[in-house]
Amino acid sequence: MSPQSPSSQLSGTQLVHGDHGPGSEVAPSISVTTTFRAVPHRDLEGFGTLNSDQHIYSRYSQNVTSRVEQILSKINQGHAITYASGLAAAFSALVHFKPKRIAISGGYMGCHGTISTYMKGKSDDTPIISLEDEFQEGDLCWLESPLNPTGESRDIKYYADKIHAVGGKLLVDSTFGPPPLQYPFKWGADCIFHSGTKYFGGHSDLLCGIIIVRTEAERMQLWHDRVYMGNMMGSLESWLLLRSLRTMHLRIPRQSASGTEIAQWLSRAIVPQGQEYDGIPGGVVTKVWHSSLQETDANGFNPAAQMEGGFNACFSILLSKKEYAEKLPHSLEYFVSATSLGGVESLAEQRIQADPKENPLLVRLSVGVEEVADLKDDLRRALVEISRGN
Structure with missing residues (x-):
């Protein structure tokens, strides 16, 4: 699925029907199984794809999580993958981008803590710079907009142009601006991050992190990392999130x-x-x-x-x-x-x-x-x- 043209309209039709396929349950069951009965001629290349019905082990994929990620991909106009929490997603983004430096100013304290934890596992130094510093090739610009806790907006296009001019990447933490309020890909983001615990979950009863990237190839790289970091959503949380998306x-x-x-x-x-x-x-x-x-x-x-x-x-x-x-x-x-x-x-x-x-x-x-x-x-x-x- 390629990204669509952003619109200020969030489709209720997609939210209610975007995960339905032939024979699928209208209201999905809570799946608690960790493993699945093997079938002959299983397509091993199908691991991690959103439309795969060839689940093997819940650390790889399971039905409800796949349905959730189908909807999240459609409404965010990209390719989405879920995690056990917002900070699990933040850590996974750092592993994925392997930045030489990180440009970040203010914003959610948890992401700053995750960056510090990520650096403990690195042998080389990863400097932290300000968003207003000069960027270099290999930098990751970590931009939160609207900003926690004030709710002020930052100019995504300005920072996209600034970081792309040197060959770096722009991650936008759009937790305060979920669809249909804001579509960061439209303004040049390379990656969108959400604490899905907040507006996607919407009922204060689940933890979730979401990363959306522009291509399926990037999503598959993130999925492969998730398999071996083991930071996927639990079965109940996936089910609660799918329920919540219906009314977003x-x-x-x-x-x-x-x-x-x-x-x-x-x-x-x-x-x-x-x-x-x-x-x-x-x-x-x-x-x-x-x-x-x-x-x-x-x-x-x-x-x-x-x-x-x-x-x-x-x-x-x-x-x-x-x-x-x-x-x-x-x-x-x-x-x-x-x-x-x-x-x-x-x-x-x-x-x-x-x-x-x-x-x-x-x-x-x-x-x-x-x-x-x-x-x-x-x-x-x-x-x-x-x-x-x-």
């Missing part, structure tokens, strides 16, 4: 629209102490980060063009006092005080509780599928409560 075209646009509305609403509440906006007391919220709030930059980058299907549903706010940031997640009713993002339930966390490098005033919000009016009421009430010292 309903969940993601809803979360995107609600998250954008709430981010813009909170940004209007940045008013001086003694004033208020829509019942939110002034002097409490001092900054809101979100792709929809970014202005076109000096290079002409407009996040709205890159995020053609809608803006991210996870973003951050800055409060004026540390005690406000500590109390807010625990003062909310509909926003659950928990880490992670992308689930149907809204979440809130003082990000420093998960990442010690973050600003203690920063609270990250992940917007779910609840009624947006209820989420606003929840935030308004909690912000009033913490401002009064309750």
Whole structure:
């Protein structure tokens, strides 16, 4: 399957029927077998192919995982492979690209930790450089957009042009921008990475990592590595992911629209102490980060063009006092005080509780599928409560 032209529409038809073949179950069974009965004249060249019904051993392939990867390939307009977690996928990408240097700035702490772990197994040095440094041949540009935890977008095409000019590769961590919000191949990415735990899973009940590459030959290289690293998804997680994909075209646009509305609403509440906006007391919220709030930059980058299907549903706010940031997640009713993002339930966390490098005033919000009016009421009430010292 060759990549299709990206569209801001995520096909519900593909999500529901994209893995069905002759005789396949409509709702797949949970497969728990590790090994399969041998058949005569098995095609050994068929190992790892998505349409293979010649499964041998679940470390190589099994039915539900193959069905999941068929759908992921179609909706991401490339060739997808799954892993046991987002960080398992990140590690596999490093093994695959074997970078001479890695250009990365900010973003998810877990990927920085995975890079450090990867380097422990290398005899030679792999320098870490900034995204703003000059690139060289053999570099891997690791670009996260939108950025965790703020939800700000970075210009994928700019970094694609910069790294390709020296013969390097661009990996885009698009966890905050799943289909149909963003299609990084359209802007020059060589590889797309997702923590499928988040929006693809969507229900806070599975761990998953996803890598999408441009060609089937690249996917087969990744599959071969996965066989011998043993970091494939479990059978139950594959089944849960396949279930979740069926409603992705309903969940993601809803979360995107609600998250954008709430981010813009909170940004209007940045008013001086003694004033208020829509019942939110002034002097409490001092900054809101979100792709929809970014202005076109000096290079002409407009996040709205890159995020053609809608803006991210996870973003951050800055409060004026540390005690406000500590109390807010625990003062909310509909926003659950928990880490992670992308689930149907809204979440809130003082990000420093998960990442010690973050600003203690920063609270990250992940917007779910609840009624947006209820989420606003929840935030308004909690912000009033913490401002009064309750």
